[in-house]
Amino acid sequence: MARRLLLIAFTAVAVVAAANASANCTLAADAVTGKAASSQCSACHGFDADEPSRLTGPNLHDTYGSPAGGRSDFGRYSEGVIGARASNVIWTDDALFEYIGNPKAFLNKVNAREVKHSMLFQMNDEQKRREVIAFLKAVKGRPERD
Numbered sequence: 001m002a003r004r005l006l007l008i009a010f011t012a013v014a015v016v017a018a019a020n021a022s023a024n025c026t027l028a029a030d031a032v033t034g035k036a037a038s039s040q041c042s043a044c045h046g047f048d049a050d051e052p053s054r055l056t057g058p059n060l061h062d063t064y065g066s067p068a069g070g071r072s073d074f075g076r077y078s079e080g081v082i083g084a085r086a087s088n089v090i091w092t093d094d095a096l097f098e099y100i101g102n103p104k105a106f107l108n109k110v111n112a113r114e115v116k117h118s119m120l121f122q123m124n125d126e127q128k129r130r131e132v133i134a135f136l137k138a139v140k141g142r143p144e145r146d
């Protein structure tokens, strides 16, 4: 009986320790999974600090927390994104979550009218969107993407 109680106590300590360890690593783990999810964006976007924007999409290295339409080396922003910039839209977690899930709906909302937009892609999976946003947050300001 005593041995059994000891075993239960030991298991409880181990479970608490494991929970603490994973809580400490949550952000890094998110960003790592987000890197995998970001492969869906890489067809059009670059993420490296020194990579110029491509014709297919602006570089996203410093996008997190920055104003919409902020890459001066991307000359093809749509009227929707140009309008978002004029309305002082900042790429916060919430704004990114909505935009990546439905660019057209987000840009119509912030412009308060039907506007043209040009990101012909949307990510429906909410978990993957959160992971990609964690990745954007993690790469911001860092010299490398990993």
Ligand code: HEC
Pocket (backbone or CB within 6 Å): 038, 040, 041, 042, 043, 044, 045, 056, 057, 058, 060, 063, 067, 068, 069, 070, 071, 076, 077, 078, 079, 080, 081, 091, 096, 100, 116, 117, 118, 119, 120, 121, 123, 132
């Ligand atoms: C098929 C190409 C394509 C794919 C795939 C794509 N994008 Fe885009 N993205 C664009 C284009 C083009 C724009 C410019 C949109 C505009 O001007 O309306 C854009 C704009 C953006 C912006 C605004 C950037 C700024 O400078 O304000 C963000 C944020 C963004 N994309 C995130 C993503 C993420 C995250 C993914 C993957 C989950 C993704 N995109 C996948 C083409 C793409």
